Amino acid sequence: MSTPSMFDKALKPFVKKERLKIIRDPVDQCVSHHLSRVKEKFPDQRVDVMFDYEMLPSRKPKFLAQTAAHVAGAAYYYQRKDVKRDPWGKKKIFGVCIHPKYGGWFAIRGLLLFPDIQVPFLEQPAPVDCVSTEEKRIELLEQFNFHWQDGRYRDIIEVKESREIPAAGALTGSAENHISLRNRLCGGQRAAKGDLGCITRQKNYVLSSEHPL
Ligand code: B12
Numbered sequence: 384m385s386t387p388s389m390f391d392k393a394l395k396p397f398v399k400k401e402r403l404k405i406i407r408d409p410v411d412q413c414v415s416h417h418l419s420r421v422k423e424k425f426p427d428q429r430v431d432v433m434f435d436y437e438m439l440p441s442r443k444p445k446f447l448a449q450t451a452a453h454v455a456g457a458a459y460y461y462q463r464k465d466v467k468r469d470p471w472g473k474k475k476i477f478g479v480c481i482h483p484k485y486g487g488w489f490a491i492r493g494l495l496l497f498p499d500i501q502v503p504f505l506e507q508p509a510p511v512d513c514v515s516t517e518e519k520r521i522e523l524l525e526q527f528n529f530h531w532q533d534g535r536y537r538d539i540i541e542v543k544e545s546r547e548i549p550a551a552g553a554l555t556g557s558a559e560n561h562i563s564l565r566n567r568l569c570g571g572q573r574a575a576k577g578d579l580g581c582i583t584r585q586k587n588y589v590l591s592s593e594h595p596l
Pocket of ligand 1: 437446478527
């Protein structure tokens with residue numbers, strides 16, 4: 384998972400180091416670089432590294448990031464079925480993960496799978512249920528599904544870590560590149576330039592993958 388401090392701790396140093404090379408996609412390349420380093424720590428093991436944006440030929444995601452985060456105990460995945468009095472009728476409602484420390488200010492970037500390791504009695508930590516009331520869960524799913532552009536769903540709980548969005552050109556020096564990077568920092572999809580207003584009002588940002596769609 385990438386948290387708000389990823390910008391300073393990983394992305395800035397990565398871009399600085401790679402300055403003389405052509406970086407097409409700083410966020411994805413940075414994540415890929417760091418996950419490769421983790422893989423190197425297990426030279427005797429088979430390790431499958433998967434990224435959140437990877438798709439199967441069927442156009443389905445290679446792994447379900449939110450389900451993976453939930454079963455790993457990293458962030459609770461709130462789904463429609465977690466609400467008893469469902470007010471949405473036939474509408475499609477997407478679920479959303481919330482982290483007890485970062486709220487919605489994080490992204491699930493990748494998965495490391497160790498296919499040859501089996502631990503029958505592995506202790507499985509349950510994710511922290513930090514949005515526990517019915518009202519808050521309804522509010523969360525409403526915000527994520529119908530108002531995700533303003534990012535308020537990310538503040539459904541009080542977050543413990545936040546920081547300012549970096550100043551224009553902070554990494555690339557180019558305003559044009561910066562617009563695309565800032566969209567990525569703020570949650571994933573490449574938004575239209577006009578959408579930036581809502582992004583810049585946020586006090587936090589998160590590094591997330593650009594969705595492939
Ligand atoms: C395709 C996709 C989109 C599409 C479609 C939306 C969607 N949610 O499907 C589009 C492009 C619209 C989109 C938009 C956005 N997305 Co998006 N998206 C994805 C992607 C790549 C795949 C999601 C998917 O197809 N799921 C498939 C469906 C069928 O899965 P499901 O509903 O969870 O169903 C499964 C579970 O219920 C499970 N299950 C069954 N029983 C149980 C029981 C338990 C206890 C559990 C845990 C699971 C479980 O089984 C089902 C499958 O059989 C993921 C990354 C990934 N690789 O997972 C990001 C992801 C979901 N998106 C994310 C985000 C942030 C967004 C945006 C806010 C980005 C933005 N700023 O623009 C918007 C929000 C729009 C919206 N309202 O959803 C984040 C969500 C983070 C979070 N906190 O949860 C993800 C995880 C990406 C990331 N890197 O972090 N997205």
